[in-house]
Amino acid sequence: MSDLINNLALGFSVAALPSNLLMCLIGTLVGTLIGVLPGIGPLATIAMLLPITFGLPPVGALIMLAGIYYGAQYGGSTTSILINIPGESSSVVTTLDGHQMARQGRAGPALAIAAIGSFFAGCVSTVLVAALGAPLTSVALLFGPAEYFSLMVLGLIFAVVLAKGSILKAVAMVLTGLLLSMVGSDIETGQSRMAFDVPELSDGIGFVQVAMGVFGFAEIMRNLEQTESREIVQAKITGLMPTWADLKASAGAIGRGTLIGSILGILPGGGAVIAAFAAYTFEKKMSKDPSRFGRGAIEGVAAPESANNAAAQTSFIPLLTLGIPPNAVMALMVGAMTIHGIVPGPQVMTKQPQLFWGMIASMWLGNLMLVVINLPLVGVWVRLLRVPYRMLFPAIVIFCAIGVYSLNNSPFDVVMTGLFGLVGYWLMKHDFEPAPMLLGFVLGPLMEENLRRAMLIARGDPSTFVTRPISAGLLAVATLLLVLAILPMMKKQRDVVFTESET
Amino acid sequence: MSDQTAGPGPKGAIRNPRDFFGGLALVGLALFALWASRDLPGMHGFAFGPGTAPRLFASLLGVLGAAIAIVGFLTDGPALERFYIRGPLFITASLIVFALLIRQGGLVLASFVSIMVAAAGTEEVRWVETVIWAVVLTIFCSLLFPYGLNLPFQLWPRSYTLGLW
Numbered sequence: 001m002s003d004l005i006n007n008l009a010l011g012f013s014v015a016a017l018p019s020n021l022l023m024c025l026i027g028t029l030v031g032t033l034i035g036v037l038p039g040i041g042p043l044a045t046i047a048m049l050l051p052i053t054f055g056l057p058p059v060g061a062l063i064m065l066a067g068i069y070y071g072a073q074y075g076g077s078t079t080s081i082l083i084n085i086p087g088e089s090s091s092v093v094t095t096l097d098g099h100q101m102a103r104q105g106r107a108g109p110a111l112a113i114a115a116i117g118s119f120f121a122g123c124v125s126t127v128l129v130a131a132l133g134a135p136l137t138s139v140a141l142l143f144g145p146a147e148y149f150s151l152m153v154l155g156l157i158f159a160v161v162l163a164k165g166s167i168l169k170a171v172a173m174v175l176t177g178l179l180l181s182m183v184g185s186d187i188e189t190g191q192s193r194m195a196f197d198v199p200e201l202s203d204g205i206g207f208v209q210v211a212m213g214v215f216g217f218a219e220i221m222r223n224l225e226q227t228e229s230r231e232i233v234q235a236k237i238t239g240l241m242p243t244w245a246d247l248k249a250s251a252g253a254i255g256r257g258t259l260i261g262s263i264l265g266i267l268p269g270g271g272a273v274i275a276a277f278a279a280y281t282f283e284k285k286m287s288k289d290p291s292r293f294g295r296g297a298i299e300g301v302a303a304p305e306s307a308n309n310a311a312a313q314t315s316f317i318p319l320l321t322l323g324i325p326p327n328a329v330m331a332l333m334v335g336a337m338t339i340h341g342i343v344p345g346p347q348v349m350t351k352q353p354q355l356f357w358g359m360i361a362s363m364w365l366g367n368l369m370l371v372v373i374n375l376p377l378v379g380v381w382v383r384l385l386r387v388p389y390r391m392l393f394p395a396i397v398i399f400c401a402i403g404v405y406s407l408n409n410s411p412f413d414v415v416m417t418g419l420f421g422l423v424g425y426w427l428m429k430h431d432f433e434p435a436p437m438l439l440g441f442v443l444g445p446l447m448e449e450n451l452r453r454a455m456l457i458a459r460g461d462p463s464t465f466v467t468r469p470i471s472a473g474l475l476a477v478a479t480l481l482l483v484l485a486i487l488p489m490m491k492k493q494r495d496v497v498f499t500e501s502e503t
Numbered sequence: 504m505s506d507q508t509a510g511p512g513p514k515g516a517i518r519n520p521r522d523f524f525g526g527l528a529l530v531g532l533a534l535f536a537l538w539a540s541r542d543l544p545g546m547h548g549f550a551f552g553p554g555t556a557p558r559l560f561a562s563l564l565g566v567l568g569a570a571i572a573i574v575g576f577l578t579d580g581p582a583l584e585r586f587y588i589r590g591p592l593f594i595t596a597s598l599i600v601f602a603l604l605i606r607q608g609g610l611v612l613a614s615f616v617s618i619m620v621a622a623a624g625t626e627e628v629r630w631v632e633t634v635i636w637a638v639v640l641t642i643f644c645s646l647l648f649p650y651g652l653n654l655p656f657q658l659w660p661r662s663y664t665l666g667l668w
Contacts, residue, residue: 166522166571166574168567168570168571168574169522169525169571171567172526172529172564172567172568172571175560175563175564175567176529176532176564178560179532179533179536179557179560179561179564182536182540182556182557182560186543186553188553189552189553191543191544191553193540193543193553193554193557194536194539194540194557196539217594217598220590220594220624221587221590221591221594222590223590224587224589224590224594224624224625225587225590388627389625390622390625390627390628390629390633391632391636393621393624393625394597394618394619394621394622394624394633394636394637394640395618395640397594397597397598397617397618397621398601398614398617398618398621398640398644399644401597401598401601401617402610402614402644402648405601405602405605406648406654406656409655411601411602411603411605411606412602414598414599414601414602414605415598415599415602417598418594418595418598418599419595421591421594421595421598422591422595425586425591426528429521429583429584429586430521430522430524430525430528431521431522431525431581432525448551448556451551451556452550452551452555452556455549455550455551456549456550456551459549460548460549460550461549
């Protein structure tokens with residue numbers, strides 16, 4: 001315990017340096033801005049901002065990038081509530097009840113509860129990251145290739161089970177991602193694989209191109225289908241503070257949301273989007289009167305908003321302790337760390353304690369900044385949203401194009417991004433979820449490497465995955481999850497959230 | 504890209520075209536990957552070769568794709584949604600134009616032209632407004648990226664700066 005306090009004290013002494021405070025502020029502000037603007041996500045932004053972090057000290061760079069991530073979770077809720085357009089995929093469920101509240105003239109309390117829930121979740125998960133960091137690092141030392149492989153299988157299964165729609169299609173998407181990640185050079189022999197002698201492909205398909213295309217550009221293409229039908233709540237946002245009854249109603253939801261979010265964030269394959277959905281569904285099931293949900297129930301805002309923020313933060317745990325990025329944004333953080341010569345994994349904590357703890361402490365400070373800055377800024381964000389989409393999207397397109405280009409100074413990358421935009425558009429039209437694909441794409445090389453090593457160590461005997469206890473346990477959980485998801489009852493319930501949201 | 508319209512009507516034998524064609528496309532992708540990785544060495548002894556994992560994943564994908572297509576053939580589902588051409592076409596064109604222009608044409612020209620092309624992606628485009636907006640954005644980009652973020656960008660076409668061509 002005293003270790004924990006000492007470590008946190010070290011962290012705060014690093015995070016409170018003026019330069020790092022500034023980085024944190026910039027990060028959270030940019031993140032909120034990104035979150036507010038629909039069609040441009042934290043992924044694209046972090047990708048765009050990666051090159052600038054070259055010039056920054058590593059701690060400052062990571063603090064800023066982390067700030068963008070959780071700032072975006074927060075900003076996304078503002079648009080969900082005010083105009084019924086989720087600024088961020090993790091805020092999709094917030095639209096269900098948040099926008100209803102806004103229509104009933106309760107936009108203020110909805111925004112305030114979102115902020116309070118996020119802040120509470122941020123505080124809890126900061127402590128959680130600090131507390132779990134050390135023990136998980138020691139667990140990481142017990143992990144061999146077989147365990148790593150099984151852990152990633154579990155993560156992918158999680159992503160599949162919690163994705164919406166057909167399980168079969170989600171698994172197929174994971175495999176598509178794995179397959180795409182094989183393009184490039186073989187890790188062990190360096191032999192070119194499926195690259196067709198295209199020099200730009202010899203290093204593999206870039207993660208940023210896939211992510212920006214499938215999420216960013218596909219989304220823009222989709223948005224362009226409808227002519228503008230944005231509905232901004234014109235009524236003045238008065239009475240920002242929730243009533244005592246609101247607070248009482250949402251306290252439990254915030255607590256449960258934080259718990260669910262923290263757990264799902266830690267598990268690979270989880271992440272903010274899934275956490276928000278899970279928390280909302282859970283809250284609806286817990287409720288005495290589920291019919292209130294979708295009609296402006298404050299718990300329906302409190303739970304997912306707490307959950308997505310908690311998950312955004314706890315998803316740093318597997319990255320910092322095991323070196324496995326649990327979701328796409330964390331994969332970009334790996335990129336950012338590598339730029340600075342830091343290898344993510346258990347050694348970060350022991351070799352660079354000021355980086356590890358500084359980042360954790362900055363998360364708490366960042367959350368505080370979010371509350372303080374954003375409640376008064378709500379008016380500014382709303383005005384920003386009056387910018388019509390026909391002006392917004394060319395700006396997003398050009399920023400993304402320049403961002404992708406600047407990563408490698410490669411025009412080929414820009415075209416690839418466009419290609420993946422079309423792929424993403426096609427996937428949407430056929431009800432395929434791109435998120436499992438992206439996770440498969442990120443975990444592909446790591447999975448292959450560990451699979452190969454594990455098989456080599458076991459002298460070609462695949463039973464090694466079920467005879468080693470930790471690996472067997474992880475796989476058992478994965479199987480259980482899959483079985484539960486395939487049971488038709490569960491499937492029906494999974495669909496409830498989505499079908500009711502359409503009406 | 505097809506231009507089938509959504510909506511009810513005679514669906515024919517295929518009851519869930521989204522899944523059916525989606526599954527078929529994945530089978531196609533899997534077959535393509537198997538073909539593309541045909542020359543890679545596979546297992547030797549109990550060690551994986553470079554081709555083992557790609558073929559493993561491709562085979563699994565092929566099986567799943569086929570399963571999705573079969574399910575889509577046998578069960579009811581929504582009709583294919585309409586593919587819009589305009590948005591995707593101009594967004595993609597804008598990126599291609601940017602890629603073609605950025606090396607020789609410089610950031611200013613590439614940004615301006617690709618903003619204009621992208622803006623044409625919606626029917627709501629207003630040309631006067633778009634030109635003004637494109638100029639503003641181009642100036643913003645030309646200041647932000649090379650100066651604000653210190654990225655190595657060439658601003659003007661090469662022929663002017665270097666007197667080449």
